[in-house]
Amino acid sequence: MEWNFEDCNGTGVLHLYGHLGRRVTDRFTGAVDWARARTTGTLVLDMSGLMGWSPAGEAAILAAAPAGLALCGLRDRPTSLLAEISLVGVRVFPDLDVALTALAQAPEPADTGRLRPAGPSRAA
Numbered sequence: 683m684e685w686n687f688e689d690c691n692g693t694g695v696l697h698l699y700g701h702l703g704r705r706v707t708d709r710f711t712g713a714v715d716w717a718r719a720r721t722t723g724t725l726v727l728d729m730s731g732l733m734g735w736s737p738a739g740e741a742a743i744l745a746a747a748p749a750g751l752a753l754c755g756l757r758d759r760p761t762s763l764l765a766e767i768s769l770v771g772v773r774v775f776p777d778l779d780v781a782l783t784a785l786a787q788a789p790e791p792a793d794t795g796r797l798r799p800a801g802p803s804r805a806a
Contacts, residue, residue: 683732685713687720693785694721695778699731702739710739714746723750724773726781730755747772754781 683706684699696717702710717725727743732755735743740762743753754775775781 683709685710687713687717689721690782691786692721692723693782694718694723694725695728695782696725697728697731701733702735702742704736704738707738707742710742711746724752724785725750726752726754726775726778726785728755728778729753730757730777734759752781752785754778 683702686697688695688697694717696713698710698713700706714725714727727746752773752775754777756774757776773781773784775784
C-alpha cells in the first residue's frame with residue numbers, strides 16, 4: 683500500500699493506493715496519524731486507488747474511524763465495511779469531489795467530537 687496526503691482548503695485527504703492487507707496495517711495507521719496531525723478538519727480517506735483490502739485492512743479502517751473520518755471512492759466494491767462504518771457514523775461519499783463539496787458546505791464542528799452521517803442536516 684502506498685499513500686499521499688493533501689490539504690484541500692482545510693480538509694485533509696489521504697489518498698490510498700494498492701492493497702490494504704495485514705502486512706501494511708501499521709503503515710496505514712501511521713499514515714492516518716500523520717495526516718490527522720496536519721489537518722484541522724475532517725480527514726477523508728480516498729480509497730479509489732485501492733485495488734482491495736483484507737479483513738485486517740477493514741479492521742484498521744474501523745479503528746481509525748471514530749475521530750472525524752470520511753470515506754470516498756469505494757465504488758461498487760462489495761464490502762462489509764459499509765455496514766460497520768455506518769454504525770460509527772462515518773460519512774461515505776461516492777467520490778472525492780462530492781466529499782469535498784459536501785464537507786465545504788457543512789463543515790464538521792471541531793469541538794463536538796461527534797460524527798454525523800452524510801447528507802443534509804436537520805435542525806432540531
